[in-house]
Amino acid sequence: MVKKMTFYHIVTAGLKIILVMYLSLSLSSCSQKTEANLTIISCIDQDGEILTGTAEVRINGVLHEIDCSAVNTISYKIAGDRIPLQFSGGEMPGYVLISPSETLPIGESGLEVELGFRSTANMIEIVINTCLDDNELPVDDVLKFTVDDKTYNINCPDGKRIFVEKDQSESDRGIEYAVAGEGFRYSGDGSISFREDQKQYYLTLMVESVANLSINNAPDAYTVALKNENENRTLFFEGQDYFEGLPTGRYLLEIEAEGFETLSETIELVRGDNAITFVSAPVIATGIINFDIIPETANVSVTSIATGEEFPVQSNDQSLALPVGDYSWTADADDYKSESGQIELRRGESNLNITLQPIEVMGELVVAVRPANANISVRNTSNNQIIQPGTNELLQLTPGVYEYDIELAGFNSRTGTVEIRPGSASSITATLSEVSILSFIDDMQQARSITDASRLLRSKPAQAPGLSAENRLRYHNELYRLAVILYEGGDIRDAVNVFEYLVSEDNANFQARLALGNHLVRSASNLNELTEAREFIRPMFGSMRFNYPPNDRQRVELTARYFYALSYYEQIRLTTDTDRMGVVARQAISQLRDVHARFSEVDNLSSDLQNYKNDTLNLIQVVEADILFGIN
Structure with a gap:
């Protein structure tokens, strides 16, 4: 029975070459043989063209001359039924053998093969004639030579001939290669260059012997010093027990490990693996x-x-010599807080600084204040720490001077200082008296600063049920004045609270209503808040008129209309829909023009109304410019 197999070998190195190897295996059912025949039926090039002429091929180490224009039969020995056939050194003028490959792992009673060759017209032959070590002595070893992603085994005594494809795009070419071997390190530059017309390049592989070193039975933590006597160079390693790629030769080895005597000895590192055992x-x-x-x-x-x-x-200046290791320590003294800790003692000297902190004796503060809902603030003058105790409380405090402040709305506040002594008790005892609303009005009239206004508003008494209309008006007017001081001073939240209080107490209090309306318009952060501001302002000039004093009605209505128109200007700022921006701007123009016309109808405007009129005209010009240059 005959079994036929076909192999396609494709090589890509700037050329697309198809190599065909045809095997025809004749299997025999006869008994085991010791010799078989190899039939070479033809020779072809990389394009599949039949070659004629004479070729030399080394098969299983024996050189054979092949007549490519005829069928050649070669006898070879076999062991059992199979033996690998090794093809090498095949060449004919202008060609190099490419198939079969170096080893054909098939060998039976009969084999037919087609030899494949490649033209060497665009190739350079690298001739490796010898390998030398760092002493320039021949190397009797096998090295691996890698070029163009292909690795060749170089038997140094025999040398090697290797064909490498040239790069047709360049007149000169550089070839990178690598050399490796067990116990060797390549010492050349790893590249060659040649001329465009050059066919051969002779190369000697220069390698140096290297050694590997293992340290057995090494302790957990150690350092290694290797001094090369030939190079007078010392290598240092920490915690490493395997070293590779060291130059061969004599070394002074020193190993230091905590808790062991230093190991020092001279060693000879030879090519390959070396080992020593740590004994100390x-x-x-x-x-x-x-x-x-x-x-x-x-x-x-x-x-x-x-x-x-x-x-x-035993004493402060004592030093202790102790075995290295980890230690804990404790320290105590009368009237001082005890301390403890740990120290890691290593070779040499370590400093341990211990500073105990004195035990601080606290003092007592008894707080007894009426009414029970009074607000108390106690401040340590040394560190500004503030404590807010209850009206009936016992405190443990650091000795020192403290300031206290006692407040309650509708009551006269109390301030003072108290000294806390170690191991002694001090007290804050006070009963606040109610504030007379009439005297409070007098106090408010004297207020000029935001500090005064804030202090008075915190102790604001409630309106007495029997308060006359005249005194109620005085009270409300002074509250409004304090709120304005706060608003202009930046305390917006407290000022707005007063405005809201006044509006809720007196629906016709136009000053507070206008101030609150102005704040609502200018502080609006969205369209809903702006709408609420308009609804708050609108009744001050609409059909739901308040019963304002005749002398103030015109000023209130014009001011309210100004704030109302201002809300439409603020709407431009809050509008995010660019498609509606033009509509909103035209609404603002209409409202601002209307209120400006109303201002113009009045002679002898007050200074605040004249300012509002001027501001209205400025806003009209701003919006008209925006419409002209950006808003559709």
Whole structure:
């Protein structure tokens, strides 16, 4: 029975070459043979063209001359039924053998093969004639030579001939290659260059012997020093037990490990693997602790964490020499807080600074204040720490001077200082008196600063049921004045609270209503808040008129209309829909023109109304410019 197999070998190196190898295996059912025939039926090039002429091919190490224009039969020995056939060194003038590959792992009673060749017209032959070591002596070893992503085994005594494809795009070409071998390191530059017309390049592989070193039985933490006697160079390693790629030769080896004597010996590293075993006697390493203790009378004790042995410290300037390791320490003294900690003692000297903190004796503060809902603030003048105790409380405080402030709306406030002494009790005792609303009005009239206004508003009394209309008006007017001081001073929240209080107490209080309306318009953060502001302002000039005094009605209505028109200008700022921006701007123009016309109808405007009129005209010009240059 005959079995036929076809192989296609494709090589891509700037050229597309199809190599065809045809095998025809004749299997015989006869008994085991010791010799078989190899039939070479033809020779073809990379394009599948039949070649004629004479070729030389080395098969299983034997050189054979092949007549490519005829069928050639070669006998070869076999072991059992199979033996690998190795093809090498095949060539004919202008060609190099490419198939079969170096080893054809098939060999039976009969084999037919077609030899494939490639033209060497665009190739350069690298001839590796010898390998030399760092002493320029021949290397009797096998090295691996890698070029163009292909690795060749170089038997150094025999040398090697390797064909490499040239790059047709360049007149000169550089070839990068790599060399490796067990126990060797390449010492050349790893590249060659050649001329366009060059056919051969002779190369000698220069390698140097390298050694690997293993350290057995090494301790957990150690350092290694390797001094090369040939190069007078020292290498340092930490915690490493395997070293590779070291130059061969004599070394001074030193290994230091905590708790062991230093190992020092001279070793000879030969090519390949070397090993040494760490053998060293353990030693007890010591260190010194220097103490700096405050106060000097403190009792200090040091204890070994490993053994539990305790070492008392006799004086502040004492030093202890102890085995290296981890220690805990404690320190205590009368009238001082005890301290403890740990120290890691290593070879050499370590400093332990211990400063104990005095135990602070606290003092007592008894707080007894009426009414029970009064607000109390106690401040430590040394660190500005503020405490807010209850009206009936016992406090433990650091000795020092404290300031206190007692307040309650509708009551006269109390301030003062109290000294807290160690181990003694001090007290804050006070009963606040109610504030007379009439005297409070007098106090408000004197207020000029935001501090005064804020202080008075915190103690604002409630309106007495029998308060006359005249005094109620005085009270409301002074509250309004304090709120304006706060608003202009930046305390917006408290000022608005007063405005809202006044509006709720007196629906016709036009000053507070106008101030609150102005704030609502200018502080609106969205369209809903702006709409609420308009609804608050609109009744002040619409059909739901308040019963304002005749002398103030015109000023109130014009001011309200100004704030109302201003809300439409603010709407431009809050509008995010660009398609509606033009509509909103035209609404603002209409409202601003209307209120400006109303201002113009009045002679002898007050200064505040004249300012509003001027502002209205400025806003009209701004919006008209925006419409002209950007808003559709």
